[in-house]
Amino acid sequence: MFRIAVSKWIAAFAALALPVASALADDYPSRSIALVVPFAAGGPTDTLGRILAERMTRSLGQTVVVENVTGAGGVIANSKVIKAAPDGYTAIIGHLGTHVLAPAVQGLQTDYLKEFEPVAVVATNPEVIVSRLDVPAKNLQELVAWVKANPGKVSYASGGAGTPSHIMAEDFSQKVAPLNIVHYRGAAPAMQDVVAGHVDLSFDQAATGLNFARSGKVRAYAVTSPTRVPSAPEIPTVDEAGLPGFYMSVWHGIWMPRGTPPEAIARFDTAVREALADPEVRRRFAELGQEIPPPEQQTPRGLAALHKAETEKWVPIIKSANIHAN
Structure with a gap:
């Protein structure tokens, strides 16, 4: 009888919890969101981040605050975001250097493909x-x-x-x-x-x-x-x-900490895509020589595929050339 009662109590509690979780998801975001930039203010990544933050603030109804965290080619900023609460209120904008090259050159044991939730590719620049x-x-x-x-x-x-x-x-x-x-x-x-x-x-x-x-x-x-x-x-x-296949693009993407709820990622991605569709944002990106990626890359799946492919391409080159941080 006791076991049956406990089972019924757990089931009832779970049923009550579902509407609460749904309400939290519907309420997102209810406060400002930090967009970490792994470089100093005024650089290319910072400029892109601020253009996006300004436009995304309008879409989200909450302020997207740019936070500059410098050092170690982006590793310090990445570490901060990895350790942040996965609640949808911390994101990072980085690029090929910060999320593929730097961890390989510095010999990090952390797997960035697993430690981040991808949100979107926002710009490419060959x-x-x-x-x-x-x-x-x-x-x-x-x-x-x-x-x-x-x-x-x-x-x-x-x-x-x-x-x-x-x-x-x-x-x-x-x-x-x-x-x-x-x-x-x-x-x-x-x-x-x-x-x-x-x-x-x-x-x-x-x-x-x-x-x-x-x-x-x-x-x-x-x-x-x-x-x-x-x-x-x-x-x-x-x-x-005359040099076919010799490709490299310094692409920029946005990630959130591992474990961030899918609803928060989807909402943030929607705001990113709305920003990238804005004519004023597109004009400002073009002035900076940045190309906005196709819609299929403006998704978590698009960034995940690009991040994985670039890691598999460049890390072996870094290792074979024995490139490491001094």
């Missing part, structure tokens, strides 16, 4: 292959031939050890011929030395590299994506220019 103006090669095929004829002698400006430009240079070295990689403290000083003629080559984000090409300060050979960049349709893709 690299552009550029050189100083007096490099003898006039197109990508000639550039490849020139590097092959001078293995280890052609200098390459990297934005820093473990950065996307560094990892891509290692990929190029393995697939084409070795480059003499010179590390700088950031993409800006790296590009400055290419412009000045001190270094032969660099791979820079199209958002910034194409501006130097348009102004006649560097020569652009190709963008590292399967399609041309809308803001520079005159620049061919690597497929068209």
Whole structure:
């Protein structure tokens, strides 16, 4: 009799609990949401995060507050979000570097594919292959031939050890011929030395590299994506220019801590997609050289697939080149 009574009590309690859980889901969000940015204010990721936060605040009816947490290539910010309560009130915007490259370069044991709940891909930005103006090669095929004829002698400006430009240079070295990689403290000083003629080559984000090409300060050979960049349709893709499949894009995504309720993720994703459909947001992203991904990537499933594919592509390259944090 006691067991039957207890069973009935548990069943009754569970039935009562269901409407409460539903009410909590319907009420979300009931307070402000933190959008963590793993870099300092004013940078590309911070700018994208603030544009999205402003528009998403309107959709959610609660303020999306940008919180800058810097250090270790995004690892500190990621650790903070992983440890946050999975209640739908903490999210992070990161990119290829913070969620694929940095953990591999730093030898972290944490599996970011498991520790985060994906929300959406929000922007993509391929690299552009550029050189100083007096490099003898006039197109990508000639550039490849020139590097092959001078293995280890052609200098390459990297934005820093473990950065996307560094990892891509290692990929190029393995697939084409070795480059003499010179590390700088950031993409800006790296590009400055290419412009000045001190270094032969660099791979820079199209958002910034194409501006130097348009102004006649560097020569652009190709963008590292399967399609041309809308803001520079005159620049061919690597497929068209003679180095098929040599792709890299510094894509940005949004994640939440593992265990965040699906209802909260879906609501947040809806706000992201509404923001990405807004003409003003699209205009501002285009001004920054950022491309908004297709609708199927603006979903948790889309980000999960991209994150997994990029991890499987770049981590083996990092390991084979023995790239690690100093």
